Amino acid sequence: MDRRGFLSVATAAATASLWLPEVVNSADSASAAGFVKPRYPQSVIWGLTNKASRVAWTVDDGASETALHNYIDFLHKTGTRLTFFVVANNRPWRTLRRELLPLVRSGQVQLANHTKSHPDLTKLQGWQIRRELTECANFIEGEYGVKPAPIFRPPYGYYDDRVLREAAAGGYRSCVMWYGTLGDGSNISASERLKLARTWMTAGHVVIGHANQPTAPTDLLKIRQIIDGRGLHTVTLDDIWRS
Ligand SMILES: [Zn+2]
Numbered sequence: 001m002d003r004r005g006f007l008s009v010a011t012a013a014a015t016a017s018l019w020l021p022e023v024v025n026s027a028d029s030a031s032a033a034g035f036v037k038p039r040y041p042q043s044v045i046w047g048l049t050n051k052a053s054r055v056a057w058t059v060d061d062g063a064s065e066t067a068l069h070n071y072i073d074f075l076h077k078t079g080t081r082l083t084f085f086v087v088a089n090n091r092p093w094r095t096l097r098r099e100l101l102p103l104v105r106s107g108q109v110q111l112a113n114h115t116k117s118h119p120d121l122t123k124l125q126g127w128q129i130r131r132e133l134t135e136c137a138n139f140i141e142g143e144y145g146v147k148p149a150p151i152f153r154p155p156y157g158y159y160d161d162r163v164l165r166e167a168a169a170g171g172y173r174s175c176v177m178w179y180g181t182l183g184d185g186s187n188i189s190a191s192e193r194l195k196l197a198r199t200w201m202t203a204g205h206v207v208i209g210h211a212n213q214p215t216a217p218t219d220l221l222k223i224r225q226i227i228d229g230r231g232l233h234t235v236t237l238d239d240i241w242r243s
Contacts, residue, residue, distance in 0.1 A: 036242075037240065037241055037242040038240075038241055038242070039241060039242055039243070040150050040151055040173065040174040040237075040241040040242070040243060041173075041174060041241075042168060042173040042174070043173075043174065043175075044159075044164070044174075044175045044176075044177055045151070045174055045175065045176045045177065045206065045237075046177050046178070046179050046206065047179045047204050047205055047206055048204045048205070048206065048235070048240050049240060049241075050204075050240065052203065052204075053203055053231055053232050053233055054203060054204065054232065054233050054234075054235045054239075054240070055201055055202065055203065055204070055205055055207060055227060055232045055233075055234060055235070056083065056205070056206045056207065056234070056235050056236070056237060056240070057080065057081075057082045057083070057201075057207055057209065057223075057227075057234055058082070058083045058084075058085060058112075058153075058176070058178065058206060058207065058208050058209070058237075059071060059082060059083070059084050059085070059208075059209045059210065059211050060084075060085040060087075060114055060153065060185075060208060060209070060210050060211070061085070061087050061090060061114065061118065061210050061211060061212050062084065062086060062087060062090045062092050062093050062211045062212075063087070063090050063092070063210075063211070063212040064092065064211055064212050064213055064214055064215075065091070065092040065095060065096065066214040066215075067210075067211040067212060067213060067214050067215045068092040068093075068096055068100075068211045069092075069096060069099065070214070070215050070216070070217050070220065071084075071211055071215070071220065072096060072099045072100050072103065073099075073217060074217055074220040074221065074224075075103055075108065075109060076099075076103065078221070078224055079108065080108075080224055080227075080234045081108055081109070081233075081234040081235050081236050081239065082108075082109055082110075082234060082236065083109070083110040083111075083112055083236045083237050083238075084109060084110070084111055084112065084211075085112045085113070085114035085153045085176075086111050086112065086113065086114055086136060086139070086140055086148075087114050087115060087116070087117070087118045087136070087155075088115075088116045088117075088135060088136040088139035088140070089116055089117045089118070092211075093139070093143065094143065097143055097144070100144075101144060104144050104145075104146060105145075107236070107238070108236075109236070110236035110237060110238050111140050111144055111146055111148055112148050112151050112152065112153065112176065112237065113133055113136045113137055113140070113148040113149070113151065113152040113153070113172065114136065114152070114153050114155065115132040115133060115136050115152070115154075115155055116131075116132050116135040116136045116139070117132065118155040119132060119155060120155060120156060120158050121154050121155065121158060121159060121163045121167075122158050122159065122160050122162075122163055126162070126166040126169075129163060129166040129167060129170070130166060130167075130169065130170035133152055133167060133170050133171075133172055134170060136148070137149060149171045149172055149243070150171055150172055150173045150174055150243055151172065151174040151175075151176050151237060152167055152172040152174070152175060152176065153175070153176045153177070154167075154175060157177055157178075159175055163175075174241075176206065176237065177206070178205075178206045178207060178208035179200070179205045179206055179207075180196075180199065180200025180201070180202075180205045180206070180207040180208070181196060181200065181207065181208045181209070182196050182197055182200070182207065182208065182209040182210075182223075183196045184209055184210045184212070184213065184215070185208075185210050185212070187213065190216065190219045193219065193223075194219065194222055194223065194226075197222075197223045197226050198226055201223065201226050201227050201230070201232065202230065202232070203230075203232060206237075
């Protein structure tokens, strides 16, 4: 990652968080009380603007059908709100569509753009970056009827100023990073992942996980128990910001 780019966007994100109004209570009660959600910022998102008792659990890729099935089953059973960052080329987003669709329609689950084929965007030309984002968006809208703009997550978290500019030109002004990981982008034991969940599932964090290797339903329930034990609520990113 380009360090200067990293610092400039990190500064922009920090500045943005100073002026963004805070959301009160949940998205529903906020709108009911007359509060307007802030717009997604034109910057990199590292955490939630309102840190009070909320955590954004995000899950990327979806390479494993078993993992994604277990996540969907868990979401149905627990009501957990979660944002999936979809790689359109991964088949489980097609094969599990019927299971996932009701959760997307209700807003419990948000589908976001993680590109079509998961390349390192810093290595691509501008038109290729925009095509990766557009084709993922077309897939999500075609299968699920929702538009993922204006947020995206760059594969591997790799971005620079040029990627941000190209993405913004294509309608993706918010680059969603994370502040805490479940460590399951590669092989990890269930106990290690649970330890990371205890570390990072805290108020205001955006936490990243992956649906790439089979994840036992009981492990997901244990993570939810950590969240509940701390009095936290799960939110999607759309619960915090608006397009
Ligand atoms: Zn990824």
